[in-house]
Amino acid sequence: AQRVTQPEKLLSVFKGAPVELKCNYSYSGSPELFWYVQYSRQRLQLLLRHISRESIKGFTADLNKGETSFHLKKPFAQEEDSAMYYCALLGTYKYIFGTGTRLKVLA
């Protein structure tokens, strides 16, 4: 089965603290994984994709095939990072999204 699991609905951290948003997937074959961000119920925006191995707005994510995980990390959270984050797996012809994690960065 193709599935994405984000175990935390809400994650609250203080400004300057490290952030880790968890994502686990189930997929047979080589997965293509992405993180999308949604600010205040606006449109979803692509944050990063694992094949690019890029860092966007200080966020990084590493694909761990052994643990079937693609956790999103940032060393120092900022208030403007507060948003909804979705992990997505490119399944057969479409994305499968996790249920999302709301990140709240407290001042």
Added chain:
Amino acid sequence: DSGVTQTPKHLITATGQRVTLRCSPRSGDLSVYWYQQSLDQGLQFLIQYYNGEERAKGNILERFSAQQFPDLHSELNLSSLELGDSALYFCASSVAFGGVNGYTFGSGTRLTVV
């Protein structure tokens, strides 16, 4: 501007009614995807079109239908509306079939059924 245009932005209608949501994909994108976002269900895939043809179907109710026109814009038709259909409906587009380079999302249509 993301390039994907959705109209209307907001829609309030009564139960039992029918509405049409419209999506214009980003220029050059051939694939269009519809997603429903509700508070308790997260993002649910509804349907995908590629160059006018339906290519994948998700959890789309029989009361819902969609199509993609020759100019590549797409419409999502929702009929016999129920209170539970209230949600944010997103359209996304991609160049490649399946979206291997990521989707571009529209800003959504917020449907409220009263």
